[in-house]
Amino acid sequence: MSNLLEIQGLFKSYDNIQALNNVNLSISPGHITGLLGPNGSGKTTLIKIICGLLRPSSGTVLVDGNPIGPKSKAIISYLPDKTYLNNSMTIKSVIEMFKDFYEDFDDNRAYDMLNSLNIDPKRKLKTLSKGNKEKVQLILVMSRRAKLYILDEPIAGVDPAARDYILRTIISNYDPSASILISTHLIADIEPVLDEVIFLQNGYIRLFQPVDDIRENNGKSVDELFREVYRC
Amino acid sequence: MPWNLNSDSPIFIQIIDHLQNDIVSGFYKPGDKLPSVRELAAEAGVNPNTMQKALSEFELTGLVHSERTSGRFITEDQKLIEELKTSLVQTQIKEFFENMKKLGFTENEILQLVIEHTKK
Numbered sequence: 170m171s172n173l174l175e176i177q178g179l180f181k182s183y184d185n186i187q188a189l190n191n192v193n194l195s196i197s198p199g200h201i202t203g204l205l206g207p208n209g210s211g212k213t214t215l216i217k218i219i220c221g222l223l224r225p226s227s228g229t230v231l232v233d234g235n236p237i238g239p240k241s242k243a244i245i246s247y248l249p250d251k252t253y254l255n256n257s258m259t260i261k262s263v264i265e266m267f268k269d270f271y272e273d274f275d276d277n278r279a280y281d282m283l284n285s286l287n288i289d290p291k292r293k294l295k296t297l298s299k300g301n302k303e304k305v306q307l308i309l310v311m312s313r314r315a316k317l318y319i320l321d322e323p324i325a326g327v328d329p330a331a332r333d334y335i336l337r338t339i340i341s342n343y344d345p346s347a348s349i350l351i352s353t354h355l356i357a358d359i360e361p362v363l364d365e366v367i368f369l370q371n372g373y374i375r376l377f378q379p380v381d382d383i384r385e386n387n388g389k390s391v392d393e394l395f396r397e398v399y400r401c
Numbered sequence: 402m403p404w405n406l407n408s409d410s411p412i413f414i415q416i417i418d419h420l421q422n423d424i425v426s427g428f429y430k431p432g433d434k435l436p437s438v439r440e441l442a443a444e445a446g447v448n449p450n451t452m453q454k455a456l457s458e459f460e461l462t463g464l465v466h467s468e469r470t471s472g473r474f475i476t477e478d479q480k481l482i483e484e485l486k487t488s489l490v491q492t493q494i495k496e497f498f499e500n501m502k503k504l505g506f507t508e509n510e511i512l513q514l515v516i517e518h519t520k521k
Contacts, residue, residue, distance in 0.1 A: 201448055333446065341443040361412055361447045381411040381451065390408035 171234060173198045173317055173348045174219065179228030181214055181372075188214045190372040192228070198316075199345045201362055203380075203391070204352040206369030207399050212352045213250060215369070216321055219350075220247045233316050243272075246315035248307060250322050256295035260305055264290065271313050279312040282338060286331060300326045307335060311342065318349040325355065336362050357392040366391050368398060404445040412447055416455035419445070424464060424475060425486050435465060435473040 174196040181189040189211050196202055206212050217223040219230055221237045232241035254263055260283065267274045283290055286304055294302060303326045310318065324332045332355075340362055343349060353359055360380060368376040375398065383391050406415050423429050435441065435456075442452040456473060459465055463481055467473045476482065501511045 199450065201450075336446060337443050340446075340449060341439055345449075357408070360408075361406055361445075361451075364448055364450050380448075381413055381454075384409065384411045388409055392408065 172196060172231075173200075173233055174350070175229075175231040176219075177229045179215075179218065179230065180226045181211075181218060181223065182226050188372050189218070189225070192372070192374055194367070194374065194377065196348050196350065198348055200364040201339075201343075201349045201351065203356070203359060203363040203366040204350055204369065205354075205356060205366055205391075205395055210369040211372040212369055213321060214372075216247075216319055216350070216352060219317075220245055220319060244316040246310050246313040246318045248310040248318075248320040248323055252302065252306065254294055254306065257293060259291055259293050260288065261290040263294070263305075263309065267309055267312070273314040275312050275314060278342070279308050282308045282312070285338075286334065300328060300331070303327055304331060304335070311339065314344065314347075316347050318343070318347065320349065320351045320353075322353055323351060324353065324358065329358075332358055356395055357390065360391050363391075368395065370399070404447075406445075406447070412451050413455035413458060416445060416447065416452060417459050420455075420459060421464070421485060421489065424482060425489055429475045431475055431477040431479065431482065433475045434471075435475065437472065 172195040174194065176192055176194040179189055179192040179194075180187070192211075192215065204212050204215070214223060218225050219232065219237075221242050230237055230241075233244055235241045235244075258266075264276050264279050267279075268276050280290065283305070286301075286308075288297075288301055288305065294305070297305065303323075307320070307323050307327075310320065324335060327335065336359060339349065351359060351363070363380050365377065365379045366383070367374055380391055383389075383394055387394055389397075404416075404419055406412060420429075429435070436444070438452050438456065439449055441456075442449040445452065456465065456467075460467060460473075463478070464476050464485060465473050466476065498508070498511060501514075502508075506514070
């Protein structure tokens with residue numbers, strides 16, 4: 170099976186700052202991959218390039234064999250680190266909009282998840298708490314039948330019980346041929362659901378390994394290893 | 402409710418331990434069908450690929466076996482289950498004695514303490 174995401178020799182610089190430095194990466198279908206790194210290590214730059222929101226300085230990115238463009242964008246479901254939805258809309262109208270916009274959007278799935286999290290679809294976004302707004306956005310992103318889900322800090326503002334629910338939903342709903350790339354600082358919480366992790370440092374990949382290999386080789390969790398590698 | 406997994410040993414090994422306990426405790430009876438990989442993964446709160454790996458490894462022990470189309474089943478071989486029980490018990494006792502010895506107790510003292518404890 171070919172890789173869902175294939176990145177070769179990727180560089181990106183902003184003026185004099187080297188944000189990404191020769192990143193090479195392959196992610197197979199059906200994998201959940203954690204993208205970890207301290208602030209300013211290049212996580213969001215990498216994500217934005219994959220999503221086609223930034224142009225690389227050099228290098229190639231293929232998503233399910235497609236170069237970055239309309240075809241790659243159609244199969245990526247992206248949760249940005251900042252909200253982009255119109256606050257005066259109701260959840261229901263946002264769902265309608267997503268249904269119009271994305272062919273692969275499954276509104277039943279969205280309503281089911283809202284129901285499980287006790288969020289009333291008739292409410293306007295601006296009346297929601299920070300955590301509930303984050304939940305709604307994650308639900309929208311996960312309700313698409315995409316090939317590649319890219320989640321930038323998906324659970325930071327969400328309470329632990331909802332976090333468990335969301336992770337369980339991700340595990341039980343995603344298609345085995347799809348992959349998920351999650352960037353987060355809450356490593357301990359998502360560690361058990363990850364296949365492998367990427368440690369990014371100053372724009373290069375310091376480590377790319379299956380979670381169980383890390384535990385087996387180091388006798389410690391990914392969370393502990395991260396704290397050790399990036400000790401300030 | 403996710404399974405209680407600790408942070409230092411590989412997740413698939415902890416999954417196998419958990420399933421072994423479930424068999425010995427009788428939560429799964431001989432011949433029972435196991436839930437699907439996805440259901441078990443969601444229950445445990447782990448990645449389905451990790452669950453798949455754990456189950457494949459676990460199959461090597463013969464305690465579960467898969468039937469091509471209908472899923473995975475617990476063995477009906479009572480002897481295997483008894484052996485598993487014995488080995489889990491031995492591990493627990495060994496660990497207990499090692500910990501007690503670290504605290505400075507001799508084997509006789511430990512035995513005496515265990516007897517006193519059961520009388521309470």
